[in-house]
Amino acid sequence: MENLPQSKVLLNALTDAERLAFYKKTYAHVAGGVLVFIIFEYLMLQSEAIVNFALSLTQGYKWLLLLGAFMFMTNYAERMALNAEDKMLQYTSYGIYILAEAFIFVPLLYIAIYYTEGFDLINQAAIVTLGLFTGLSAVVFFTKTDFSFLRSALTIGFFIAMGLIxxxxxxxxxxxxxxxxxxxxxxxxSILYQTSNLVNTYSEDQYVPAAIGLFASLMLLFWYVLQIFMSRD
Structure with missing residues (x-):
């Protein structure tokens, strides 16, 4: 892969034990990212200034600008983490992405908390999201199916979705x-694709950028699962 130095070896060339160690580190970092996201979100929701500012960005073109800025930061963080050999730079990239994700979630979670039934709706959506994420990951690992064929469909689907938004x-x-x-x-x-494509994209020490991609798909799933739950009320 062009982003990897010549000395780097992709996971598909490693032993089963080495790949298993990589998977454990990757999913541990996804779990850590969720924990940091919760902490960031809690702190932001405690600030009336941040909440009001985030809510003010949900109107018209401001929301489009926010989405554009978020997509830029996402792309920047993923590329910086993937190209960086320094672990601190990889963690900095991950932290930047989690912070951006936490901010863009502020309006949705604020509405879910204060205009529905407290945290019950969020907890229900979180349980469903984690269940789906775990199930989809298990499908990849237990069936060993290659889902790389989904790439084109996902790309087209996301472009259509952005156009509709x-x-x-x-x-x-x-x-x-x-x-x-x-x-x-x-x-x-996206979860199926990224999980099955881990061995073709990352080297043994790139579990942080691998975690960023999985975390991004997890949070996208959570966003729309929560939207579905909120639409019932």
């Missing part, structure tokens, strides 16, 4: 429940 913002129409369901399907496909 932009159109919804510009013309003021609600994308509705079925859009959230469709995005959950895309997020699930």
């Amino acid at each position: 932009v159109a919804g913002m510009l013309f003021g129409f609600d994308l509705g429940l079925w859009f959230s369901v469709g995005m959950c399907v895309l997020a699930g496909g």
Whole structure:
């Protein structure tokens, strides 16, 4: 892979024991990312200034600008982590991404907490999300199916989704429940693709950038699962 120095060896060339050690580190870092996300989110929701500022960005073109900035930071963090050999730089990239993710979640979680039923809705959505993430990961590891064929479909699907989101913002129409369901399907496909493609993308010491990709798909799934739960009320 072009992002790897010549001395790096991809996981598919390593032993089963070495790959297992990599998977353990990767998923431990995904779990750590979730914990840090919860801490960041809790601190942000305690700040009235941050909450009000985040809510002010949900209107019209401001939300589009926020999404654009978030996508830029996501791409920057993933590339910086993947190209960096220094572990501190990889962790810094991961931290930047988690912080950006926590901020963009502030309006959704604020509404879920204060305009529905407290934390019950969030807890339910989190349980469903983790269950789906675990199940999809298990499918890859137990069946050993190569889901790399999903790449083109996922790319097209995400471009269509972004187009619908932009159109919804510009013309003021609600994308509705079925859009959230469709995005959950895309997020699930992304989890399958990224999990099965770990051995073809990363070297033994790149568990941090691998965790960023899985964490991103997990949070995308959580966003739209929570949207589905909120649509019931």
